[in-house]
Amino acid sequence: MSAPAAPTSRDRRRWAQYLVNERAEARVYRELAARRDGEEREILSALADAEGRHEAHWLGLLGGEPQRLPRPGFSTRLLGWMARRFGSIFVLALAQNAEGRSPYDDEPFATPTMAADEKIHHEVVRGLAARGRRRLSGTFRAAVFGANDGLVSNLALVMGIGATGVSAQFVLFSGVAGLLAGALSMGAGEFVSVRSQRELLEATEPNGYADDALPHLDIDANELALVYRTRGMPEADALARARRVVAAARSQKAQTTYTGPVEVVDSHEVIGSAWGAALSSFLFFASGAIIPVLPWIFGLSGITAVVVALILVGIALLSTGAAVGLLSGGPPLRRALRQLAIGFGAAAVTYVLGLGFGVTMG
Incomplete structure (x- = not known):
């Protein structure tokens, strides 16, 4: 790819933006490396060194350190903020998405090596993120599914009950009853599932x-x-x-x-404790199911309570959907909106069913 003979001021501004972004990404990888050891630390340090080589390229084109530099892009700043405070799998998932959006394919002043580096970086970060996803998948899956079950099922319950026009106390009682019934059912089901799996292994291993x-x-x-x-x-x-x-x-x-x-062959440690799984499922479900009930707990009623419940649950559904998107390497916004549509769709069905009884909300 041949570069223009005379770069413009716009080109120089773009180079300066690349420069600060590369520096910020290198800092992210170094901060992540400082939180790890062994092979992962070496890999992250090597990524930081590669970003440093890209930084040197733009610095050379600029003819040295500019007097004024722009701020790094928002996604890069967010990545750095999370790396400093968490250093978790979420940071690697964000970094994977960032590496997949490299501008160097269409940049005439970037070398082919730099464009190739970015593609390799995406695969390297994806591999590191995959390791973290495998370590986290069981717990995270239980947490997200349990909390979402609580959010959607109890929102649908209180929407349906509230639409019939019954008193706020009855809606509150229904929501708390739904929370306990669902959480106990989840806990009991998980206990039976894990205990049965352990007994099956005892008979076959x-x-x-x-x-x-x-x-x-x-x-x-x-x-x-x-x-x-x-x-x-x-x-x-x-x-x-x-x-x-x-x-x-x-x-x-x-x-x-x-x-x-x-x-x-002892697989019991992999499966975990039946009581531990039951308690986790109970708590995860309850943590989601309590959110739709909060407006009635704090004394709201009628349409005000319904709107507040929808807002609270909507925020929770968007958050869990975005978290799933980040950890799966997919678009967080799309996953968040999908989660929101599923939850609100279920609530809409029960709300319409409640209105069908012909009682006006009061």
């Missing part, structure tokens, strides 16, 4: 029941190979492994008593 018999098996025709075949191992590989295990068990018995298990 390998154990050391037959360990003491290993030294006495026939090394040429032993049933241990059948154990490995039931676990999906080919016949030849199963027999070879069985022979190694029996030989090792006999050798160990000659020196002492063999106590090592054939194979131990």
Whole structure:
């Protein structure tokens, strides 16, 4: 890509903007690196160094440090603010989106290497963000789904009840009852699900029941190979492994008593505690379900309470939708509006149903 022979003042202003943005992004990566260790720290430091090379390019075109520089772009400032205060997966998700919007493809004064760097940076940050998403996915999924279930179901409940024209006290009671019923149902369901999964694993996972018999098996025709075949191992590989295990068990018995298990796989830590899962689900649901009830708790009634409830729930739905969008690498605004449409759509259905009873709101 050939650059114009004589850059204009507009070009120089654009270079200055690139310069401050590259500096700000480099600071973000260094701040994130300072909060990590090992491989992730090295990767983030290398990204900061690359942004420094881009900074040097624009500084060279400008002929040195300008006397006045513009502020970094809003998204870059937001990224830096979050990196200083959180240093979390949200920052990497934002950085992933920022790296995906590089202007260098259409910039005549950027080198092809710089444009290629930005594409690689996007993939590197996406990989780092994916690591964080995998670590966070279970807890975050439970939190968002639980809170959204509470928001949508209780909003729909109080909208439907409120539309019938009953007293504010009855709407409040219905909302609190819906909160407790839903939260208890979520907690009980999660408890049964996790407990059942743990019991299923206890019945199916390998154990050391037959360990003491290993030294006495026939090394040429032993049933241990059948154990490995039931676990999906080919016949030849199963027999070879069985022979190694029996030989090792006999050798160990000659020196002492063999106590090592054939194979131990403990998945309970991955699944977690049934009581912990139940309590988390209860709290997540309740945290969302309390929001639609707040106007009635503070003494509001009628259309005023309905409007306030819609505003509060709308803010919560937009927030959770945007958070899901950030962590999934998608557009936060689109996810937020989708979440809002789903919640308000459900509330509208029950509101119309309540009006259908023919009682005017008072």
